[in-house]
Amino acid sequence: MTSIDLFPYPKSLVEHDDRIDVANRSLQVNLPAGAGATAGHASTVLQHAWGSGSGAAYPISIEIGPLDVPAEGPAREESYSLELGADGGTIRAENERGAYLAAQTVATLLQNNDGSIPATTVSDWPDLAWRGLYVESKWGPDRMTLDDWKALIDEMGRKKLNTLGIGVYGCWSAQYAKKRTEFLMVPFPDYPDLVTEKTIRYYSPKAETWQTLTYVPTMVEDDIFGEVVAYGVERNVYVRPHFNGPGHNSVLPRYFPEMASLDENGNPKGYGYCLTNDAMYTRLFELFDSVIDRYLAPHGVKWFHMGLDEVWLTAGIDTDDIPKLVDPWCQCENCRDRDKGELLQDYAVRVCSHLKSKGVENITLWDDELRRKDALNETFGKKLADAGLSGNVVVQWWRYGSPVLTPHPVIGVRAWSTPMTGYWSNLFTQSYTANIWDLVTHGVEHGIEGADSYCIYDLAFDRNYALLANITWNTDDRETLYGFKARYAKATLGREIGNIEASTAFANYEEAFGSPGFGTNTLGWLLYYWHTYPAARAVSTYPQNVVNELRTMPGRLVSSIRSAASFATEARDLFAKAYAANPTPLLAEYEAECDKLVGIWEVYTHLLDAANQVDAGARDAALTALEAARTRMVSVMAKLEAVKAQALLPQILRDLSILLRYIERLAEDVSSGGATSFAELPVNHEDLDVEVSTAFEA
């Protein structure tokens, strides 16, 4: 019985008494006359899943023809029926997109088969036409190779997700090495020096040495965005570039001063656009056109995301004065007296009009800044309609916490909901099931046509993706969130350790990582990432601040962290038991992520012990505790290094390496004597960021 593995679960699936003898039959796929590339890929998926069985042919015919399903429009194109009998099967769809998804269903049914599978009848269609992921332009995605992107598109096919946003431009405040966090993921041939270089240093337990990486994004280095778009469109995944602005935007206004918002003296601020300057639009459209002409149009892809979130005041823009708050809103004489909401509406309409003139038919944009300015309203809908854009614009209503955000369809613009499916591989892992469930189910009540999630792709977030896939395909209430979780646990490790222990593993996992507020913020505070932001740097230095705060923290708060680590221990041990029975990459991810919390908490326990020993004058005991801290730290890092995707590793290990370096430096300081208290140790007065964020020979 393998149908429990189907995420999403089909609308209708009936298993019959007859068996299909997979082990002793060879698969023969019959394609329809004039079959295109997508049907060809459906055949490849079937062949790969069936394997190299020999014996009499088992024919599966793919037929393109009328189908009796209730779906309409693009959802109808993905609908299919499937009849797998003892001696042959038929896939029927009105479009090759549906045939490709039917092949994915068959492939899942063939997983873990014991030589045969039951004869099965399926009728299936999606409730929401658009379902997908948005992979942000950040550390991790910037190191994904063409093969990584292809593997992601293949994985999206297995989950029947069909839209993939890829961040191509986005900027944030200064974090590491006092440099702004800026990502341009595509090259611009006319501006070869328009690149965002990064340096990451980290300790590799495998190599037993420090590594220094200085690089530009792989997508720029290898110029592969077009190939990713092409690979996706043949496999029912529509790739759309996310090109952010006017917020999250500091590279372009520095490089092209005519685009920049101006201060009261008329000087470019290097953050945000002047929204009334024609020269800004000319330059912006030149850059957009470059992306469309080189990467989208050749493959017939008509999707684009124009950004529009968080156009707000922030620190970390002026690298000579990092705490200074800089406003992205322009103070030129044409902008300063205008209503900001109206400015933003007019900007959106002008950008969308241009994109449509370039053949883009689906333009997505974020809801939040228009909403904050009371500008996501009927007036905006009317402006879009007057410009002939009402069917082309999709507002993405995003929120990754409470309260639930519901779209307001009254403005007459297409709507998607965007929850989060996990984003920080460099923090502790995240369960966003509550956020995904709430945003999509409430969004459906308010008429959304699609949902995608904000993410950095990491296999460790698989349960989040499976839930998103399941409830965007099936928006009815046939399976509750608890039902989904039980089924996911069974599918992931029920065969290995039994369904009861499988559910227990995820129940413990949920206790440790299921609350984004506690898990991401409170537990995450033990790690480096939040401490890299300007506001945090202004008041303290990591990791010394965490050790000091833990030493004076109320016992009940410390208990809550210890308790989370205990739940993670229980979960880790069950994932490890399942992994021993069946070493899948997914089980390794769950085990390693649980061990990360367990291990980091143990490291801090040793550090607190060491601090107390130093203050008690017990130097040898302090050194013993520090040696234990270092050993545990390296073991956490080694496990992650063995498991995590290559693209994600440098950033994950960098954020841990600063803590490792701190432990080593503490031991050096204690050994060399001199200090009579923990607070006096020299390393407690240093910023160790340079050791993980700048290139130097150690």
Ligand SMILES: [Zn+2]
């Ligand atoms: Zn202006």
